[in-house]
Amino acid sequence: MARSSVALFALLAVSTASLGAVHGIQPDDIDRNAKPCEDFFAYANGAWRQKNPIPDYMDRWSRRWQSGELNKERVRDILAELSARKDWPQGSAGQLAGDFYAACMDESAANARGVEPLRPWLAQIDAITDRAGLQREIARLNDAGIAAPFAILAAEDPREPTRTIAHINADGLGLPDRDYYLKPEPRFVEARTRYLAHVAKVFELAGAPAADAARDAQTVFEFEKRLAQASLDNVQLRDPKRQDNPTTFAGLSKLAPGFDWGAYFEHAGLPRVALNVAEPAFLRQFDKELTGAPLAQWKDYLRWHVLNTAADTLSQPFVDENFAFNGQFLTGATQIKPRWKRCAELADAQLGDALGQKYVEKYFPPQAKARMQEMVKNILAAMDDTIGELDWMDAQTKRKALEKRSTFVAKLGYPDKFKDYAGVEVSRASAWNNLVATSRWNVADERRLVGKPTDRGRWGMTPPTSNAYYNPLQNEIVFPAGILQPPAFDVDATDAVNYGAIGVVIGHEISHGFDDQGAQFDAQGRLKNWWTPADGKQFAAKGQCVVDQFEGYFIEPGLHHNGKLVLGESIGDLAGAKIAYRAYLKSREGKGPEPTLDGFTPEQQFFIAWGQFRGDETRLETQRTMIQGDPHPVAKYRVNGPLSNLPAFQQTFQCKAGDAMVRAKEQRCEVW
Template sequence: MILHPSRLALLLMLALPAVAAGRSGIELDHFDPSVRIQDNLFQAVNGKWIKQAEIPADESSWGTFDELYELSQKRVREIVEAAVVHPDSPETRQMAALYQSFMDEALADRLGMAPIKPLLAEIDGITDRKGLTRLLGRLPAQGMEGPLRPYVNVDDNAPSQYVVMVDQHGLGMPDRDYYLKHDASYKSTRASYLNYLEALLRQAGLADPARRAKAVLALETRLAKSQWDGTALRDPHKSHNKFDRAGLTKAAPKFDWAAFLDGAEMSEVQVVDVRTPSYAKVVGQLVASEPLEVWRDYLRLRVLDGTAHLLSKPLAEARFNFHGKALSGMSQMSPRWKRAVSMVNNSLGESVGKQYVAKYFPAEAKARMETLAGNLLKAYQQSLDNVDWLSPDTKAAARDKLSKYRVKVGYPSRWRDYSGLDIRANDLVGNVLRTNRFNYRYKLTFLGKPVDRDEWGMTPQTVNAYYDAPLNEIVFPAAMLQPPFFKADADDAVNYGAIGTIIAHEISHGFDDLGSQYDGDGNMRNWWRPVDRKSFDKLADRLVAQYSRYEALPKHFVNGRLTVGENIADLSGLQIAFKAYQLSLNGKPSATLDGFTGEQRVFIGFGQIWRGKIREQERLRRLTADSHAPDDFRALGPAMNSSAFHQAFNTQPGDGMFKPEADRIRIW
């Protein structure tokens, strides 16, 4: 139902608290006065901070999201260390034991590689191809990567039920490009990776580690050549392929699916959704053709790499030297308490989350966020009515989809039960392996049951948000409703530019290049008239071209096709949030605070949330494998396409941010 604009404006005004006069929420101390906003929004509002801030030695980047993540970590540390002092419930005893097991570095050093010897013995025991394939299915249940990863997920083709999916996996470097491209940066990383593999094999006491490391790298390179790139994986119609047992054999005839599914504890499963069938076919060929000894070394290295951070200091340092230094540019390993907190979060996330929301997310904060999300959904619906490139039929289907959005805020309505998980204060590796199996088997219990719409994909203390296309829902964990994204004592304009654009961003994912291929009930189907889809694709292609021109590192450009979904969401999120702010004014002129009009403050608030700096190695990693554009371009790209931005700052030809009106892209 579409509310009258004046009624919507009233709701929007009620959603945000009143602000004391003169408190705009703009962080003037971070501005670079030598840069005009008309030339570079990102540098103008963040430039002084960028010049003065230093990335901590144990971080690969530093900015607004990192600062809020650090706050979340410190809060969780307080919760967990309080549990160590007062383990007065089953949940706190689990948290305390898990945290203590990681913090006991002396015990890890004494044990050396002993905790993973049972896993290595399983690998040593492989004597034939069937045994190898069964172990390829079994190891993912314990959190170890193999070339194929089986898991249970919502069925994209039937969103009321679950299905077993098999996804491509198993590379030790972040993406296939690290194996296949010949730029100096990729070559350098490959050399570091080879040294790392050799170091792990040497630590494991295996003879001739250099030769064996090269053989494993060659095997991974063959896998990488056959993996689909991130752009191909964005096509849900091509990357979801359901097969019965006979179809699996036909798709990958040399792969022993029965042995693989048996190892994965899925022997009764008859239908599997294979995301990349051509890759699975190659895996089958390589399982059949490559020497068993090379496969054993590959699996040994996957186990060593997956557990090195839990073992003795030499192994943990070897892992950091590659994953931390070579891949991300960090010079120092994170303090042990941070790594322990991350493990507790990943293992007992909802037990921690229950205490987190009780302490840091009061009921009024949840209600405020729900109101904000609801009002931005209404603003989005009004915007849909004014989209001039959609036919009435497709527009009606889009409104129907939007009306069926489900909004989850803060925390789940039902907390996860971890009582069946065995956690011991003196068994770190065992705790991690048991937790991985516990979570894996928990998901297996979903098979054959209706989809649980109350399940969450993130914990409350997570600094992130998401849209789920098959479930048609937007999810905002509690940790997001905090400065710098939401400031209770700031004026409305800055909050609309910050948390407002984040909410509208997630709403927009339902209408990006991927989400728009699902209808309001989560079914993967084409609800568009052909002419409308063609118009949408043309607009998306223009956005792809814009971002592909951004040079993020010398000779390394943003992948406009890989990032197009996030770029559509950024573009639409900013435009919808600005519209919502205008409606909140109820026809009255905005107040001027700190020398800026309300309209200007929306865009400044937007520019501020992308404040950050990043190490070169990490920037390359994200350019290669991340579906998000770099943060500076996330600030610049959407603003340049916003006519409201150009009007607010009176941009002129020759300004760095100027874009002719005819060239500005508006999708939703």
């Protein structure tokens, strides 16, 4: 909104400077030529995007992504400080993180070695002479986190989340998902052609003659295609009931009798207790390949997955080829990330808790956690009010919904207890060896959980991560310190801005407990229906409204969002904005309104803060990949989609019927 449009508030307006440290939204980011009631995404921070093109090494860009990259600079500084010292006690957090980073940064050593670090691994695969040897090799690769063709993960039992069981998951595809192997559209055909060339090139770099490399690449592709045909697609994977297939150890052995599960479980130290098979059809196909595919095909497949896992730790030709396919082709990035950034990301992924304490000491003050706790409390209360006022839900289902809401747990900043990585060996000699050592430790650390009571103190993200999540099995919302930075959250910002940015994210994560997936889990995190039949039908109809809305959002002619794929995230955005706004207004009761800043009312600041936080510019290649497999819509529709349904937004910006940001009453979606 232009300043002239809010002249009636001029007498109440104060400047940011007059309030000292307190500040509002970023007024210079606003595109004054855009109209908030026509395209709020363009309006809220279109000027920022015009002045800040996507860096060559990124696939999207906004103040939020800029903040995430700043986090990596902070992690780099911590790692550089740790790696500068060589006298850390062996096995200490300083030694592990410092030496891991130093080895990763040693580009000259990586270039000198070429593929040599993998020679023992490739030789071990070449030495396979029978099916028993093949199975032992699959187990050894799984130990190092190379999930080919399946992965065994430790997670809560969907039937009884207080205990942790083994989940056997489908894995081992080199392309993003099954559709890339099977669908006839030109973009998938091109991806298959590029993938074949990519696999062949990597085999060549590893020493295979060109003709052999091309033949082996075709073998890998056909092998993976058969696995893909037996896999669930991305929409099916969003249905927790499809992946809830409890079985016993004996049942697992019957499902895939060609594999010696007893030897595998003994090798992995896994107890033979209750477990779950996420995709039984995939496991049956695995069994067919195990008994029917020639050993030569299996060797090509396993060699590829070792090379694919190791590529970024090897010499520059491997790094460049890996980026050419996974970076340039799939995301549209034109330049690889700086080596320090890739090494910082890898260190965080492998040794996140070793860095976490240092990070939160420097960048997450106690007052930030206290303010977040207050916001979470208010937004949870707003969700209670919203549930209580629903006119489409009967009293019985409301009681269950409120019971579930009452058991929510919020984790903020960092875990109470950090991992100590006892026993992992890291040195400055080899980046690949360090990746293997830390992967083995992390895999073993997870396997130790199987068969035991669920450890509710564990986190699924590291403290520097700029993201958040909801876990339905523990009914918890988790916000690492990395996302609790501007523009998401700022201790010096007005409540309007914080509620409009991180507040909507909090509401979003809370809403995941009640989206099409989360609503299938009860107050104890069990996959158990708590809806009356009539309310279940009402809820499904309200979700269908969201599906239909997003099916109409195109990224280019002929290519639109998959409404069923993005349903959960879109319910989260819609409900998150609604309840965060409600919580913001409630938080001001008894305090009086916040001031108008830079010509914008507090209510306007709230919505602009959401548009500025979520306002990513995204490369078209990345958008194409996103609408295929990402449950999140592209940024433009994460802003415009939910807000076009909210009367509060329309009132705040004085939008009228017929404006693009005002959905007709009969089309308006409201789930919560």
